[in-house]
Amino acid sequence: MPRVVVHVMPKPEILDPQGKAVAAALPRxxxxxxxxxxxxxxxxxxxxxxxxxxxxxxxxxAATTLLSNPVIEDVTALDVEEGQA
Amino acid sequence: MPRVVVHVMPKPEILDPQGKAVAAALPRxxxxxxxxxxxxxxxxxxxxxxxxxxxxxxxxxAATTLLSNPVIEDVTALDVEEGQA
Known part of the structure; x- marks a missing residue:
């Protein structure tokens, strides 16, 4: 069964507190x-x-309307992966 | 500046309520x-x-210890993307 992978990222101008928290935790x-x-x-x-x-x-x-919030997020990629069958 | 993209997915045997909610919303x-x-x-x-x-x-x-919870999640891929500079 083929699979479509949707990648969603916060827009560059949007603050990303989760990312900031991870960035702060890494050196610690x-x-x-x-x-x-x-x-x-x-x-x-x-x-x-x-x-x-x-x-x-x-x-x-669907990706731009349901899977992401277009106000703060971008759909950066839609990758198609063919199934193994 | 090079970028490393870490992909984390819930383990196959773990229920994924968010995914289930999305799957139910799509046909609607x-x-x-x-x-x-x-x-x-x-x-x-x-x-x-x-x-x-x-x-x-x-x-x-770091990906397996900080970015993911190894009890319920797998790091499925680490992709290296070279920067534009």
Whole structure:
């Protein structure tokens, strides 16, 4: 079954407190050399049938309306991964 | 500046209520043909200097201890993206 992976990240101009917290915690735990961290979301959608251009366009709309908040987040990528079957 | 992207997903045997909620909402909003959804996290880490094998091993440890909860989550991938500079 093919899988579509949707990547959602906070917009660059939006503060990302979770990412900032992680960035602050890293050196405290001994991990140096990271200048900034941003945290986003990742959705794995199992698609029934083939991923045609129409299906992908449909999913892109779902990604921008349901999976992300377009006020503060960008859908940075939609990757299609073919299933193993 | 190179960037390391860490992908974290709930383990397959762990219930994913957020993913289930999304999967239930999709057909209600007119998006059909998705059999299941799982929601994970995505971290973008800006690395100072080069991403050597040692840095990557270090980041992998950070990913499994700080960025994910190893009881319920897997680090599914660590991708290195070279910066534009």
């Amino acid at each position: 735990l001994g991990f140096e050399g990271i200048s900034s961290v941003r945290q986003g979301k990742r959705f794995e959608l199992e698609v029934e049938g083939e991923v045609t251009d129409a299906v992908l366009a449909n999913l892109r709309e | 909003l007119g998006f059909e043909g998705i059999s299941s959804v799982r929601q994970g996290k995505r971290f973008e880490l800006e690395v100072e200097g080069e991403v050597t094998d040692a840095v990557l091993a270090n980041l992998r440890e």
